[in-house]
Amino acid sequence: MKKRVAALTLAAALLAGCTGADGEIPDRGEVLAYVDELCAEPYREVSRELVAETPDDMEYRFETDxxxxxxxHSYLSPIYIDASKTSFYTPEISCDYVSAVHRLYSDDVKASLSRCPLYREKDGWMVVLQFSDLDAAADAVTKADEIYAAELAFNSPEFLAQHPVASTHLAWYASEEAARAHERWVNLTDLAVTGQNDREALYKELADRYAQLCVDGQITDSTVPAEYLADKHVSRLDTLKLDGRTMTYDLEDNPFSTYGLTTDDYCYAWYSDEAQTYRLVMDVGFATEQSSYPLINREYVRALGGHYSLEIQGDRYRSSWTIGENTWHMETLYKDGAIRSVQVEKNGQPLELDLVTVDEDARVGATFCAGVSAEDFCKLFDLRFEADEPGRTLRFFSK
Known part of the structure; x- marks a missing residue:
């Protein structure tokens, strides 16, 4: 029954402001305003023609200087619900100006890319077997850029960056045989031909990305220069341990839901270039009687032999925990699906924590969690830590 109600609600939302097959299409003024947003160069209307009726489709033809x-095209677009076409339509406008611009350069750009020995014309990928191949990849893209750069006489750098004339996918393979079989590749990046890539900056970006994948163990290549490997850290440590015990956050005795905790998705840490340290996820005490949410802090308190409690008053969540002779209090305002404030005290003294939300770093993973540095995480439980990068483990120790 709930699914049926949801489907009807969705249908009503989709059909709001819609029309039948005999409805009106956007007028000429709306079309020209739409074209003006795409085309910055001088143009004139050559002709217009109603190319379809009921539903209508008016085609406008233009020519630039x-x-x-x-x-x-000004037309009515059919609405589909659950893959079924309805009798309703929405007014739409489309314009092929960008495609027309690309047609001026696409053949020459493709021919230029094809001259690169790394380029595979069949799928448009570039195959990298070793670090030294990055030179050819950077050369290929910047040479193709020289062709598309001619468009800068008519359109802005922002237009070209937003509408690349072509792109090629860069992938590493362990061997030529693996490349021919198109298997066991590692994605490096997508390279866009925007007419304005700087060769030196592009090469550095590729080299840093390649070196990072080597540090992460995804690429095996002993030829990477030491300068690119220096000061790099493993991107993600997939195991968290407390006094030698792996933290899995999988306890079933969640008093806030019969479904058990859902914290096992947060048992990792990631390296933050901004913070220059590893971050991991902490919860802010958010819970409801209807659903199960991460209570990560409680798991650490329990593992350390402490006591944890949570009090909910509307949008405010007050957590308290005691470990040994020390007591922490955390008060959070969580409202309209976002963390508004977090205040933490230890033995009555405020703790300064550098927190990031999921809006600031997607790796936080949930609106009701926060990312915190390993150093600040230790402040919550009187811990110390070490990052075991070879072992892909962040280790915490009670003091």
Whole structure:
């Protein structure tokens, strides 16, 4: 029954502001305003024609001062619900100006990319077997850029960056045989031909990305220069340990839900370039009677033989825990699906914590959690830590 109600609600939302097959399409003024947003160069309307009726489709033809022809359409687009076409339509406008610009360069750009020995014309990928191949990849993209750069006489750098004329996927393979079989590759990045890539900056970006994947153990290559490996850290430590015990956050005795805790998705730490240290996730005490949410702090308190309690008053969540002779209090305002404030005290004294939300770092993973540095996490439980990068483990120790 709930699914049926949800489907009807979705259908009502989709159909709001819609029309039938005999409805009106956007007028000429709306079309020209839409075209103006795409086309910055001078143009004129050549003609317009109603190319379909009930539902209507009006085609507008344009020509720029340099002789570039493109079209726009004002039409009714059918609405589909659950893959089934309805009898309702929405007014739409489309314009192929960007495609028309790309047609001026695409053949030459593709030919330029094809001259690179790394390029595979069949799928448009570039195959990298070793670090030295990055030179050829950077050369190929910047040479293709020289072709598309001619468009800067008519459009802004922002336009070219937003609408690359082509892109190629860069992937590492362990061997030529693996590349031919197109198997067991590691994704490096996508390279966009924007007409303005700086060769030196592009190469450095590729080299840093390649070196990072080597540090992370995804690429095996002994030829990477030491300068690119220096000061790099493993991106993610997939195991958290407290006094030698692996923290799995999988206890079933959650008093806030019959479904058990869902904290096993947060048993890792990631390296933050901004903080220059590893971060991991802590909860802010958010819980409801209807659903199960991470209570990560409670798991550490229990593992350390302490006591944890949680009090909920509307949008405010007050957590308290005691370990030995020390007591912590945390008060959080969580409202409208976001953390508004977090205050933590230890033995009555405020703790300064550098917290990030999921909006600031997607690796936090949930709106009701916060990312915290390993150093600050230790402040919550009187711990010390070490990052075991070869072992892919962040180790905490009680003092």
């Amino acid at each position: 340099r002789g570039l022809h493109f079209t726009a």
